[in-house]
Amino acid sequence: MNYQNTLAFAQEQDQQDPLRYFKERFYAPQVNKQDAIYFCGNSLGLQPKSAQMYIDNEMYKWANLAVEGHFKGNEPWFNYHELLAGGAARVVGAKPEEVVIMNQLTVNLHLMLVSFYRPEGKRYKIITEAGAFPSDQYALETQTRFHGYNPDEAVIELAPREGEHTLRTEDILQSIKDNAEELALVMMGGINYYTGQVFDMEAITKAGHEAGAVVGFDLAHAAGNIPVKLHDWDVDFAVWCTYKYLNSGPGGTSGVFVHERHANNPDLPRFAGWWGHDAKERFKMRKGFMPMPGAEGWQVSNGQILPMAVHRASLEIFDEAGIENMRLKSEKLTGYLEYLIDDVHAGNEVMEMITPRDPKARGAQISILVKKDAKLLFNKLMEAGIIVDYREPNVIRVAPTPLYNSFEEVYRFSEILHECLQK
Ligand SMILES: *Cc1c(COP(=O)(O)O)cnc(C)c1O
Numbered sequence: 001m002n003y004q005n006t007l008a009f010a011q012e013q014d015q016q017d018p019l020r021y022f023k024e025r026f027y028a029p030q031v032n033k034q035d036a037i038y039f040c041g042n043s044l045g046l047q048p049k050s051a052q053m054y055i056d057n058e059m060y061k062w063a064n065l066a067v068e069g070h071f072k073g074n075e076p077w078f079n080y081h082e083l084l085a086g087g088a089a090r091v092v093g094a095k096p097e098e099v100v101i102m103n104q105l106t107v108n109l110h111l112m113l114v115s116f117y118r119p120e121g122k123r124y125k126i127i128t129e130a131g132a133f134p135s136d137q138y139a140l141e142t143q144t145r146f147h148g149y150n151p152d153e154a155v156i157e158l159a160p161r162e163g164e165h166t167l168r169t170e171d172i173l174q175s176i177k178d179n180a181e182e183l184a185l186v187m188m189g190g191i192n193y194y195t196g197q198v199f200d201m202e203a204i205t206k207a208g209h210e211a212g213a214v215v216g217f218d219l220a221h222a223a224g225n226i227p228v229k230l231h232d233w234d235v236d237f238a239v240w241c242t243y244k245y246l247n248s249g250p251g252g253t254s255g256v257f258v259h260e261r262h263a264n265n266p267d268l269p270r271f272a273g274w275w276g277h278d279a280k281e282r283f284k285m286r287k288g289f290m291p292m293p294g295a296e297g298w299q300v301s302n303g304q305i306l307p308m309a310v311h312r313a314s315l316e317i318f319d320e321a322g323i324e325n326m327r328l329k330s331e332k333l334t335g336y337l338e339y340l341i342d343d344v345h346a347g348n349e350v351m352e353m354i355t356p357r358d359p360k361a362r363g364a365q366i367s368i369l370v371k372k373d374a375k376l377l378f379n380k381l382m383e384a385g386i387i388v389d390y391r392e393p394n395v396i397r398v399a400p401t402p403l404y405n406s407f408e409e410v411y412r413f414s415e416i417l418h419e420c421l422q423k
Contacts, residue, residue: 001332003339010411013336019321019329019402025049026247026404031385037409040387041401042193042221042365045247048317054309079279081296081303087315088255091246091323092219092238093229097294098260101308102275103301105220105241105254106135111298112237112256113143115270116214119184123212124149126185127176129167130157133193136218140187165354165369166197166361173207180211187215190222190238194391196355196365196399198226202233209234220244223255225330225363225401227323230257237262245364245401246318248311253304258295266291273300321403329402331359336407337366337400340414350421354395365399367391380420386413 003009014020026046028035038046061069061077070077085096092099102108117126124147126140144154158175160167176186186208191198201217208215216237222228224245230238238257242248262268270291274282276299278290291297318326338353345351352369356362370377374394381388381396388398400410 001335003336005340005343005411005414007408007411010336010407013332013407017329017407019325020406022317022321023404023406025317028404029387031382031387034385037386037405037413039398039400039405039409039413040389041247041404042225042244042397042399043389044243044250045224045245045314045401046404047249048247048310048313050316051249051310051313054313055306058305058309077303077305080305080308081299084308084312084315087312087319091224091315091318092240092255092257093227093233094231094257095260097296098231098257098263100256100258100295100299101242101253101311102256102299102303103254104251105218105239106139108239108254108256109136109139109218110143111271111300112216112239112258113139113185113187115258115262115268115298116216116237117143117147117185117187118269119144119147119149119154122182123184125154125156125179125182126187127156127158127172127179127183127208127213128186129188129192129199130159131192131194132157132189133218133220136187136189166192166195166356167199169200169203172199172204176204176207176211176213180213183208183211183213185214185216188217190217190219190228191225191363191365193221194367194395194397196221196362196367196397198222198356198361198363201228201235205233205235219255221363221365224318224323225365227327231259235259242307242311242314246311247314247403249307251307253307253311256295256298258298260294263295263297264293266293266297270298271300275299275302317403326402330364330400333400333402333405333407333410334362334364334366335359337398337410337413340410341366341368341417344414344418345421348421363399364401365397368396368398370394370396377420380423381416384416384420386416 084101089096089099141151144151205215219240223240243252378390
């Protein structure tokens, strides 16, 4: 694409953008009594205006039906989660029965590791990316310890080559091969939260399976950001949160994918609760766990209706917009951000982009490593009404999202960035 560093160009792109009206479906946060430029959807997505109505419906049912709301009225709570599976499955490329919405991300990761990290004999190692989100690191550390291993030995962290910021796919695949005999699990992010690098999930899954290992992904930064095809790629399991690109509210609910190869296997070990028990038998309160088929068989507790109601509002917007359409815009929008950063700051030694240059190897986010006074620059941007985020030790993450960000906002960002660097 031929970009131009002019406001007119940015506005023209906005006029041609078929998704431009979706911005009006979200509340804009305010800074200095003005709409902020919000490039932080990778951390907490904006509130869909429709979310309130979905919440109100459930509050109304609770007020008027109380306990009867579980089985009576519109959309009884007993199977409310079923209303979400289709939309969520379309976002992650799964069959609806392979997906369940429940709990929160790290909780679900542990539940998946219980079923899918089952070390045996020589096979006990886990391959993951170095610098994974801390929650994932702690999950792997404590799961390996739980099985009696030393995490320093059992968890293999793949780091970029000397002088590079991101992992090469060839190196990931080679490492899987090299460790084939001892490998129990490959468990990585779909997109690394720090660098914004998209991992080649299809190739990694194939290599993992050839090595005789199970393969799972944490899609916290991928779900709702890039199209993924969990079923077709033959991924064993995946988990994601819904409050980042999926705009489903602080501490929102989470998604789980279990490939149908496993999902319908009642003998797969798991930590069970009554909500995963055969729905027809659930209220008979009998002894003996019988898992439901599909990912629903991993449910533990009764559904969190209010967070799920918000998620529903959001998933309807995703269905309207279409994840493939969003990706088309997203590549252009983030490409424009990259172009402007390069153009305005050519020869600037202070900033370095650590996100891959290849549009296919990144999502919406660009991570800028700031070599001098990173925190100061971040503070200046925030004061100027640009909401981005800062990750220790010196990275500013900028994530224009296709649903509610515009080319004009990207243009304004680069102007303000320029001003902040001059000062
Ligand atoms: C955001 C994020 C989390 C957060 O975990 P919660 O359980 O939702 O608090 C975990 N892992 C990754 C990779 C993340 O990006």
